[in-house]
Amino acid sequence: MAVPKRKMSRSNTRHRRAQWKATTSQLVPITVDGSTYLVPQRLVKAYERGLLHPEG
DSSP: OOOOSSOOOHHHHHHHHHTOOOOOOOEEEEEETTEEEEEEGGGHHHHHHTSSOOOO
8 A cells, every 4th residue: 555755744635535526417417207216327227127216
């Protein structure tokens, strides 16, 4: 495992961390029982199989 040779300053640490951004999940339309819902793409199969039930 890589180990830093010197201590990183608090300012540098915070500037580095500030660059990280979470991305929103991509929503795709699906039709369940005649109603259309926008759900995250990775959960489409679960909704189609009936493992998850959309609210609404």
